[in-house]
Amino acid sequence: AAQPGRGGREGRRAGFPARSGVPWTRLVAGIAQLSRALRAGAGCPWPRALVGSQAPRRVLGVVPDSGFLGWKEARPPPPRSALGPAPPSRPPGIEELCQKREELCRQIQEEEDEKQRLQNEVRQLTEKLARVNENLARKIASRNEFDRTIAETEAAYLKILESSQTLLSVLRRNLTKATASDQKSSGGRDS
Secondary structure, three states: OOOOOOOOHHHHHOOOOOOOOOOHHHHHHHHHHHHHHHHHOOOOOOOHHHHOOOHHHHHHOEEEOOOOOOEEEOOOOOOHHHHOOOOOOOOHHHHHHHHHHHHHHHHHHHHHHHHHHHHHHHHHHHHHHHHHHHHHHHHHHHHHHHHHHHHHHHHHHHHHHHHHHHHHHHHHHHHHHHHHHHHHHHHHHHO
């Protein structure tokens, strides 16, 4: 005889094939819980494969119609007493997946915070770089102005120095000539 809850009479009564080895009572109860959560608008912690399957629709009481346009009513699920005890709130594997997801969400948030912090730093450093570049350009322009002024001043100084040397040599020659002519004129009188 078939074991209850393992694809026997209860499985066939719910419309599932026999002899698959799946505990149908737990599956139907889990699907019912999923459909209640979906109707309540809660977030879906269940695998997406179940959401797109026909099982939740069967539990909700609708199945695809063989016709083109719609759905037809399905037989309601058996009462809770026929299904056995209520399943745990979440299967252990799903609870572990939810914990891993929460950890991943936490890591994602930390990385997004770090990204935001780094973007702020980059923005601040870019602004600082722009200010430094502005100051640097002003200072380089001032330095170039100083260089030009120094070059012009040195050139003028060298011209003045050259002119003074020329003037000094002209004065020396004139002084030598004047002294020589004074000595000639005084030398003739002294003797």
